[in-house]
Amino acid sequence: MGIQTYLHRTEEQIAEACKRAGRDQREVTLIAVSKTKPVELLKEAYEGGARQFGENRVQELLFKIPQMPEDVRWHLIGHLQTNKVRQIVGKTCLIHSVDSVKLAREIEKESEKQNLVTDILLEVNVAEEESKFGFLLDETEEALKIIHDFSHVRVCGLMTVAPFVEDAEKNRPVFRKLYEFYVDMKTKNIDNGSMTTLSMGMTGDFQVAIEEGATMVRVGTGIFGAR
Numbered sequence: 001m002g003i004q005t006y007l008h009r010t011e012e013q014i015a016e017a018c019k020r021a022g023r024d025q026r027e028v029t030l031i032a033v034s035k036t037k038p039v040e041l042l043k044e045a046y047e048g049g050a051r052q053f054g055e056n057r058v059q060e061l062l063f064k065i066p067q068m069p070e071d072v073r074w075h076l077i078g079h080l081q082t083n084k085v086r087q088i089v090g091k092t093c094l095i096h097s098v099d100s101v102k103l104a105r106e107i108e109k110e111s112e113k114q115n116l117v118t119d120i121l122l123e124v125n126v127a128e129e130e131s132k133f134g135f136l137l138d139e140t141e142e143a144l145k146i147i148h149d150f151s152h153v154r155v156c157g158l159m160t161v162a163p164f165v166e167d168a169e170k171n172r173p174v175f176r177k178l179y180e181f182y183v184d185m186k187t188k189n190i191d192n193g194s195m196t197t198l199s200m201g202m203t204g205d206f207q208v209a210i211e212e213g214a215t216m217v218r219v220g221t222g223i224f225g226a227r
């Protein structure tokens with residue numbers, strides 16, 4: 001089967017999960033995670049209708065951008081070092097992986113220089129895994145308050161990378177916890193209405209994530225095959 005078949009199957013699975021959860025399918029955006037994959041495969045996915053692509057490395061993203069049509073929307077989903085901020089600001093529609101106030105401040109500075117506003121998500125390490133980046137859940141409110149005052153960064157929501165599990169159901173409590181926190185922040189109006197995005201769920205667990213309120217899912221293997 002080709003990339004387009006996998007892409008369309010993934011879209012169908014998203015539709016099914018939305019149906020089960022009583023949600024409108026238009027609430028959920030699929031990010032095709034194309035890291036490590038050659039541009040030919042991204043073009044195939046593009047031909048099949050994909051417009052949102054996710055990459056986890058700055059160099060690879062910058063290499064692929066000029067080779068793809070201009071209407072592609074690029075998402076940076078991997079850990080971003082502060083010394084790479086200058087290269088990436090202005091190139092993405094959304095940076096999912098802001099995991100420190102220091103990094104947000106660097107993005108703020110560079111965005112101000114370039115006279116633009118950068119859309120970001122705060123990455124939350126919900127399961128408190130040692131190996132993962134992200135704010136701990138109980139640090140996130142404070143970080144939101146600080147970053148919300150920046151004028152060239154807009155916090156559009158939250159992102160998490162759930163633990164690797166065989167059974168996706170095991171991640172349901174992780175997704176639920178982040179959804180509850182997200183709603184709590186909106187209720188308290190800490191975001192001034194800017195938070196509309198909850199990026200959670202990957203190939204192994206995106207359907208569960210959708211059932212628990214994800215508005216963006218990041219699917220790599222399920223579309224492009226194993227890495």
Ligand SMILES: *Cc1c(COP(=O)(O)O)cnc(C)c1O
Nearest residue numbers: 033056077202203218219220221
């Ligand atoms: C690689 C990656 C994905 C996609 O993972 P798959 O299991 O291949 O779908 C999603 N999110 C992040 C942050 C990633 O690094």
